[in-house]
Amino acid sequence: MHQNEHSPPYQPIVRSNIDQLPQYHALSPEQRQQIKVVSAVFPFRTNRYVVDHLIDWADVPHDPMYQLTFPQQGMLSAHDYETIARLLRQNAPRDAVQQAAHEIRMRHNPHPAGQMTYNVPNLDGEPLPGLQHKYPETVLFFPSKGQTCHAYCSYCFRWAQFIGVQDLRFAAKESDGLVRYLRQHPEVTDVLFTGGDPAIMKTSALRQYIEPLLAPELDHVQSIRIGTKSLAYWPQRFVTDDDADDLLHLFEELIAAGRHVAIMGHYSHPRELSTPVAEEAVRRLRDVGCEIRMQAPIIRHVNDDPHAWASLWRRGVRLGLVPYYMFVSRDTGPKNYFEVPLAESVKIFRKAYSQVSGLARTVRGPVMSATPGKVLINGVAHIDSQPVFVLTFLQGRDPAWVGRPFFARYDPEATWLFDLQPTHGTKEFFFDASTEYVSA
């Protein structure tokens, strides 16, 4: 198999060793201070591949990949920023900085869409940690060794997984509970391994989680999905890492055993598909029979640009990827800095969609993965001369909701489902009666 002798092993760059980066020293003192202040609150991690190959340093701070992976001052309110900056200026004890950072984080909705409460299934009367079962056919599994990523997205909606507070983490140490649960749930056809990024694990660890799913009594599990950003942030994982070949063999075995392996590739910007190693990673995965789908949220300062999306989908299709979702960024973390109103997201989606061929129009968006389900904003229409959003559930807590169109009053400022109001004097959406937690 192909090996690139010149590719160094993965080494994270974090707040404490960022001084090693020559690019860091080329930043202005204000920019360096921003990184130190904001990374005291929100998790920061990158690596030399992202820094050397994905960021255009001549365009920093506006460069989209810099915005995506480096802390930005606007991620904190002016008050919170000054609180941390003052503590750092005063050389305050580490505990004091951490306490202030913790208080700020807890005001940023660490687990949006009811993840910690509504989606955790029970087995024999006990909640199963590290599992979510929101829609009948799909179970999400969070392996504990996969709760980190090769680099962190600054807007990350799973950021609570990375900050070392056990109460906020959501992970399973082994797959025993998953297997027992799946035995009792023949309606489950898809298991999604997610995180963090399960591809951060050594192949031997991932194998321990996945292999038990090949048991004959779990034959109803037909698709194994791997949610990963490694294809963008560390494609070497599939090409030159010392167990890259083992990983491909594992996928090959799953496919030979009759399972569909879908790599849910998190791609935010066309630059992530621009390097030879990123293309090689795609080629190798496809060669062993994996399907790769592309998905990402729309993020202010990163990809709030129809041409970026169209270019991403075109490049993807050329390499054999399947454009899948444009998501709306969730109501968590530094949302104010990154959010794009729904009305604007719809315009961006339509403009991008209209530029690509039918092969890229497999993509759906903008989509909110909200508490009651996955809600697609189809667009804006007029009823009695009044503008309305036209929405549909792609997935619902109640499967009967799926595909049923509904309307919401047009609101140019709305950024999430719970900002929306029903039309024509109706007080509630049809799903509100079953989901009093819709605005959770």
Ligand code: SF4
């Ligand atoms: S890849 Fe996903 S889980 Fe990892 S930092 Fe980015 S958004 Fe968060």
